[in-house]
Amino acid sequence: MTRDRMVTITDVAQHAGVAASTVSYVLSGKRTISATTRARVLASIRALGFHPHAGARSLASNKANVIALALPLRQGMHLPVLMQFATAVLTAARAVDHDVLLLTADEGAAGVRRIAGSAMVDGLILMDVETHDPRVPTLRELARPSVLIGLPAESDGLTCVDLDFAAAGAACVEHLVQLGHTELALLGAPQVVYDRDTGFARRTRDGVIAAAHAAGVTATARPCDSTYAAALAAVRALPHATGLIVHNEAVVDHVLTALRTMGRRVPEDVSVVAICPDEVAERATPELTSVPIPAGEVGGRAVELLMSKLAGEPVPPVTLLPPSLRLRSSTASIH
Amino acid sequence: MTRDRMVTITDVAQHAGVAASTVSYVLSGKRTISATTRARVLASIRALGFHPHAGARSLASNKANVIALALPLRQGMHLPVLMQFATAVLTAARAVDHDVLLLTADEGAAGVRRIAGSAMVDGLILMDVETHDPRVPTLRELARPSVLIGLPAESDGLTCVDLDFAAAGAACVEHLVQLGHTELALLGAPQVVYDRDTGFARRTRDGVIAAAHAAGVTATARPCDSTYAAALAAVRALPHATGLIVHNEAVVDHVLTALRTMGRRVPEDVSVVAICPDEVAERATPELTSVPIPAGEVGGRAVELLMSKLAGEPVPPVTLLPPSLRLRSSTASIH
DNA sequence: ACGCACAGTCGAAGCGCTTCAACAGTACGC
DNA sequence: GCGTACTGTTGAAGCGCTTCGACTGTGCGT
Numbered sequence: 001m002t003r004d005r006m007v008t009i010t011d012v013a014q015h016a017g018v019a020a021s022t023v024s025y026v027l028s029g030k031r032t033i034s035a036t037t038r039a040r041v042l043a044s045i046r047a048l049g050f051h052p053h054a055g056a057r058s059l060a061s062n063k064a065n066v067i068a069l070a071l072p073l074r075q076g077m078h079l080p081v082l083m084q085f086a087t088a089v090l091t092a093a094r095a096v097d098h099d100v101l102l103l104t105a106d107e108g109a110a111g112v113r114r115i116a117g118s119a120m121v122d123g124l125i126l127m128d129v130e131t132h133d134p135r136v137p138t139l140r141e142l143a144r145p146s147v148l149i150g151l152p153a154e155s156d157g158l159t160c161v162d163l164d165f166a167a168a169g170a171a172c173v174e175h176l177v178q179l180g181h182t183e184l185a186l187l188g189a190p191q192v193v194y195d196r197d198t199g200f201a202r203r204t205r206d207g208v209i210a211a212a213h214a215a216g217v218t219a220t221a222r223p224c225d226s227t228y229a230a231a232l233a234a235v236r237a238l239p240h241a242t243g244l245i246v247h248n249e250a251v252v253d254h255v256l257t258a259l260r261t262m263g264r265r266v267p268e269d270v271s272v273v274a275i276c277p278d279e280v281a282e283r284a285t286p287e288l289t290s291v292p293i294p295a296g297e298v299g300g301r302a303v304e305l306l307m308s309k310l311a312g313e314p315v316p317p318v319t320l321l322p323p324s325l326r327l328r329s330s331t332a333s334i335h
Numbered sequence: 336m337t338r339d340r341m342v343t344i345t346d347v348a349q350h351a352g353v354a355a356s357t358v359s360y361v362l363s364g365k366r367t368i369s370a371t372t373r374a375r376v377l378a379s380i381r382a383l384g385f386h387p388h389a390g391a392r393s394l395a396s397n398k399a400n401v402i403a404l405a406l407p408l409r410q411g412m413h414l415p416v417l418m419q420f421a422t423a424v425l426t427a428a429r430a431v432d433h434d435v436l437l438l439t440a441d442e443g444a445a446g447v448r449r450i451a452g453s454a455m456v457d458g459l460i461l462m463d464v465e466t467h468d469p470r471v472p473t474l475r476e477l478a479r480p481s482v483l484i485g486l487p488a489e490s491d492g493l494t495c496v497d498l499d500f501a502a503a504g505a506a507c508v509e510h511l512v513q514l515g516h517t518e519l520a521l522l523g524a525p526q527v528v529y530d531r532d533t534g535f536a537r538r539t540r541d542g543v544i545a546a547a548h549a550a551g552v553t554a555t556a557r558p559c560d561s562t563y564a565a566a567l568a569a570v571r572a573l574p575h576a577t578g579l580i581v582h583n584e585a586v587v588d589h590v591l592t593a594l595r596t597m598g599r600r601v602p603e604d605v606s607v608v609a610i611c612p613d614e615v616a617e618r619a620t621p622e623l624t625s626v627p628i629p630a631g632e633v634g635g636r637a638v639e640l641l642m643s644k645l646a647g648e649p650v651p652p653v654t655l656l657p658p659s660l661r662l663r664s665s666t667a668s669i670h
Numbered sequence: 671a672c673g674c675a676c677a678g679t680c681g682a683a684g685c686g687c688t689t690c691a692a693c694a695g696t697a698c699g700c
Numbered sequence: 701g702c703g704t705a706c707t708g709t710t711g712a713a714g715c716g717c718t719t720c721g722a723c724t725g726t727g728c729g730t
Binding site for chain 4: 367
């Protein structure tokens, strides 16, 4: 282990024959620097392999260029989707020169307080926010800005972004109704997810029920565990439904298999529309008509909103991305 | 947004009527402090809600109490397993008062250099290291310690930890051989994983082949994509194999379904042993005899090794955790 | 020819913490 | 009663950076 001292901004300044502050201004662009000086400084930086000391920078400038991402790693959550969100946040953050500190949900409010209090991060993004999330009050009293992916009950003073799941549910219903279906059913997330009162599951259900009501058709909502057995049981319990809405990535394949086993053809006998990532919808047989979950956009938007707040700009309290319905071959009109 | 200045160590010192350095020593325990003073200081800390400024701390002490975790998010990797590793690392790190900065693999060597150079982290843990990983040379020339989960070709000067996949493969073979099987087959990771020359896939294969050779039985190795179709094709292509080793979490269920469809009973007609997380093995029908992937242990050990290196203690260059075979109901002796 | 604005650069202060050397007490052996 | 050995506490230096005010020159209008 070589005991080599860090290359400091002073080293660079000396090497380039300028003052340390000049180097700083070259880096930040907060003051005009002549092209020749800039070039000389940049050359020295490269020559010496200089990287500004993050701690020193954060101490002096009061910004860390790091954001915290609170990732739930909880039961019943579909990991691939979660990771899509996470990757989107990571990529978006890196694009604006920020790093990402990982926070688990089980550190809860204390973790949020610790991270925010230590000035380790400039702001936070919380994923999978529950309707009554214990971290939300903490967030409010915090000096640091935050953005929630999800929608808690009380969103005053917060910034939230998510897919408009209610509208997504409604879109599914409307599509099926247009095709002539009058007996609809929603296969949702596992029961635990509802018990935890996670917003997205509930909002979809409410959207489906409301839209069905408005259209004058019947709609049953059922939670569904992520196993084949549960999917089979659910499908068996709904023999009259001709329009199925599946909002549970992990169970999509199982539902299709169960229908096949029961001799119900898709889409001839029963139409299926899913709310799930495109990959899942495309990989299914037959390919599923679906409302995609725009993880990339949501994650990107979350970072964008956070950056605006960091810059002191006003942001809308709630951003609900409109759903889009992608037609594939799992839905057909009833005859 | 309240414009409240941070609570500093000086504020705490004033409040407690001691010097700032005393507060620091109470916090770090690097000097003896009388019980009464300590109590007074701790009370002030709590009263003011003091959190040491991470940047200032890292600047003064030259340690950030943060480690970087380089997560691959690449094709063909099984996310749940990956997240188990990640969670294990996170938990272990938090247990020793360190936070975790997320790094994506696609930032590659540049990302490693940036993070390490900026003193933002004390050390790094890289997951899913490939046999010829471009980040490895960078790691060597770095001043910061690192630990690899995985095993590159040239491990000199590095610290690696992983399950002993070769031994795992061999353990599967030996188990099947003991049961009297003489025609074995390995269904492995998707082809892309081999193409990328990711170590674990290859090491299992080599372990299987070598053990089969040593035992005088035949063993065929096949990559296998993570789809039902691929699993079916693979099983069809191996009509004579009576002992199947599956090293691909995503395809375990598909293989069992495929065998069922073909009318081959498990374990009466064909024995199946998997190398996969316990949850996968237990959830399968029938429950699978398996070599579990000890993600928790590996992750924990990685953090442990990193902490030792940070403390300047010598550590073994390569730690291969011995596999264990867990008997369940998917293997039986041939008759 | 004179002053003014402005681009370009510098030096110094200070961010909040750790740590070192030094000092004031107290306790003990003789 | 004096040195010795602690224990407990302090003030000051400094970590590497940003940023503010000040300074120097140059170009321009008059």
